[in-house]
Amino acid sequence: ENTVPDPRVWVGYDGANGYTVLRLAGATGAIEDQVVIPDVGGRPYGGAVNKDGDFWMGVRGGPLVFIDAETLQFETFVVPNTTYGMGVDKHGDPWIVTYQGGAGKDHIHRFNSQTKQFIDAGGTGGYYRGMQIDREDRVWVA
Helix, strand or coil, rough: CCCCCCCCCEEEEEEECCCEEEECCCCCEEEEEEEEEEECCCCCEEEECCCCCCCCEEEEEEEEECCCCCCCCCEEECCCCCCEEEEEECCEEEEEEECCCCCCEEEEEEEEECCEEEEEECCCCCCCCCCCECCCEEEEEE
């Protein structure tokens, strides 16, 4: 269930001096907010919004990024291995799949947003890429 009235769209891209993240009006596409994150390596590679409208962005070859929807302040978190796919569960915690060279090396991780720690959820048998979390809080990985 969408708890944010007049939902907006977040877009992140690699800019000249880091990542640029825009928040757009969902109805018109007009730019409402802009956040510039200094270059810390990698490139934006996926994102998801929690129920409060905060934005989590996965960066391939870089950190996990959190942007607070109210203050637009951001935090970055070092990821174990290279982020590929991601989603956010109903508790607001991001999940990521990390690409480290294929079967036996790729992993699924949940980031506990309270303790700010990654928890290895296992999954060493595949070549993991995309991820989605459904309404039943089940994590689906391609």
